[in-house]
Amino acid sequence: MTSSALTFDRLAYVDRLRNGGIEEGQVRAHAEALDAALKDSVATRNDLDEVGRDLRREIREVETRLEAKIETSAANLRVEILRWLIVTQSALAGFVFAAIKFVR
Template sequence: MAIDRLAYIDRLKTAGISEDHARAHVDALRDALHDTVATKNDVAAVRQDFAAVKHDLEAAIATLDHKIDERFSTLDRKIDERFGVLNHKIDDRFGVLDHKIDAVNGRLDSRIDVAVRDLKIWTGSGLVILFTLLVGVRFFG
């Protein structure tokens, strides 16, 4: 912060302060403000620093974003591969179960066919016996 020393000294002298005291006031004020008040150049330098940091952060975020995308792609691929393996195993197991069910159905069909055949034979035999009895009663009766 720039101070017009001469104008400041003149104002203090006009207010009744001696020139030595006025100069001491100006020097003390200048020393106090020198390290604590930012100049336009100081602010511009800080803005440049912030712009550089912002640029670096944006680049770092873009890099991390790319790495995260790659990681998710890798995980998606691994999950798809794992599900493919599991689906294949499930298909194999269902194939085995289908084969077993078909075998059981075949045996049941065979047993049902034998049971139906035996029932027909017994029914036919029963009808022959019944017919023979009816004929015997009618003719020998």
């Protein structure tokens, strides 16, 4: 993630290191390295908000697909149960009819 909203005061950082007794060449190298690292790898609040929005959108899409799949599965299950009931009731009716015929 690139962070355009992140501010790093290189001059203040350089002054602090210089005042701490660090040599000028090392001070500049540290400041440049830290500036590059912060620009490339630190997430800002805006970065996190954007990722959060993307995640919420993806979650809503998955929920929608899952609900559709559940509704389809439930409908298929109802059809299978109805089919099973019709077949078993027909078989039971046949057995009852055969038993009546056999007893007579």
